[in-house]
Amino acid sequence: MTLNVTSFFCGCGGMDLGIQGNFNYLKNFYKKHPTKIVYAADFDSYATTIYNNNFSHKCETKDVRKVSDKDIPAHDILLGGFPCQSFSIVAQNPPRLGIKDEKGQLFFEMCRILQTKKPRFFIAENVKGLLSANKKKAFPLIIKHFEESGYFVKWKLLNSADFGVPQKRERVFILGFKNEKDYQKFSFPEAITKENHVPLKTVLQDNIIEKYYFSDRAVEGMKRVQHKMNKGRSQNIELPCNTISAHLSKVSLNSTDPVLLEDGKYRRFTPREAANIQSFPDDFHLESVSENRQYRAIGNAVPPVLMWHVSNSLMDIITT
Numbered sequence: 067m068t069l070n071v072t073s074f075f076c077g078c079g080g081m082d083l084g085i086q087g088n089f090n091y092l093k094n095f096y097k098k099h100p101t102k103i104v105y106a107a108d109f110d111s112y113a114t115t116i117y118n119n120n121f122s123h124k125c126e127t128k129d130v131r132k133v134s135d136k137d138i139p140a141h142d143i144l145l146g147g148f149p150c151q152s153f154s155i156v157a158q159n160p161p162r163l164g165i166k167d168e169k170g171q172l173f174f175e176m177c178r179i180l181q182t183k184k185p186r187f188f189i190a191e192n193v194k195g196l197l198s199a200n201k202k203k204a205f206p207l208i209i210k211h212f213e214e215s216g217y218f219v220k221w222k223l224l225n226s227a228d229f230g231v232p233q234k235r236e237r238v239f240i241l242g243f244k245n246e247k248d249y250q251k252f253s254f255p256e257a258i259t260k261e262n263h264v265p266l267k268t269v270l271q272d273n274i275i276e277k278y279y280f281s282d283r284a285v286e287g288m289k290r291v292q293h294k295m296n297k298g299r300s301q302n303i304e305l306p307c308n309t310i311s312a313h314l315s316k317v318s319l320n321s322t323d324p325v326l327l328e329d330g331k332y333r334r335f336t337p338r339e340a341a342n343i344q345s346f347p348d349d350f351h352l353e354s355v356s357e358n359r360q361y362r363a364i365g366n367a368v369p370p371v372l373m374w375h376v377s378n379s380l381m382d383i384i385t386t
């Protein structure tokens with residue numbers, strides 16, 4: 067059996083690679099899943115250029131609000147790492163999400179497809195902050211909207227560092243099941259590297275060229291204010307890295323983004339190191355777009371290895 071997959075907000079393809087499987091990362095092989103991506107879209111043409119250089123199928127560069135359900139083939143799983151916009155819950159009784167501008171709330175685009183295409187499963191992903199957004203009111207409403215779209219819903223906060231990834235990245239995964247039996251059978255994956263996290267040093271490169279180092283001036287400036295602020299976030303390479311973000315393209319010593327301190331010199335990560343930290347395989351091609359765009363797409367991605375584990379647990383309920 068093959069499960070057809072539609073991917074909204076596919077970015078450069080972290081979720082898509084994870085659900086597809088068949089890749090190597092840090093000497094482990096992540097086996098192929100019985101899945102086929104039949105439709106993928108994102109409106110960031112730089113991210114989709116990277117995507118299309120790495121998958122045999124192609125994604126569309128398109129605003130998902132303009133994707134009609136008629137454009138999408140029948141599918142079994144809908145994916146969506148929906149953008150983490152702030153949700154507006156104005157004083158309402160009962161409270162509702164985004165009542166003023168439902169179109170602006172991209173999470174509703176997933177509900178629209180769930181209601182019309184009725185796939186057997188969906189997997190949504192978002193930042194930890196979603197749980198506390200709008201004084202903790204937004205998250206239950208999102209779950210309610212998914213349920214009202216016809217799904218039984220389970221969710222869990224997972225940390226990629228617990229799954230063999232050298233990065234502490236906490237993300238909420240929300241899974242939806244059309245059938246109650248599937249819902250009852252599913253369990254989220256158990257942590258596999260809780261006690262033995264993979265250290266950042268495992269994925270760092272050697273012989274880093276000068277342009278990745280901060281100038282003496284930037285370092286002096288940072289040192290002058292460091293006693294006052296939490297700046298110069300140099301990482302302990304014996305531990306997993308702090309969360310990397312799309313800001314990596316603009317990382318400065320005066321921001322809170324992770325940097326490295328090596329032999330007394332501060333530097334930023336290379337795009338390849340950022341991809342390594344996010345658990346993309348070595349043969350994942352980045353070079354088709356500028357380095358700024360690479361950092362952005364990689365920083366936005368769902369770690370493929372974490373997504374593989376979530377998908378693998380989903381595959382378990384189909385094969386048992």
Ligand SMILES: C[S@@+](CC[C@H](N)C(=O)[O-])C[C@H]1O[C@@H](n2cnc3c(N)ncnc32)[C@H](O)[C@@H]1O
Pocket residue numbers: 074075076077078079080081082107108109110113128129130131146147148149172366367368369
């Ligand atoms: C968190 S990232 C998704 C990461 C991706 N799922 C991955 O694993 O690599 C959110 C993505 O939503 C895309 N996006 C935001 N608004 C969009 C829209 N209206 N239509 C299509 N894509 C959109 C952004 O370009 C970004 O790539």
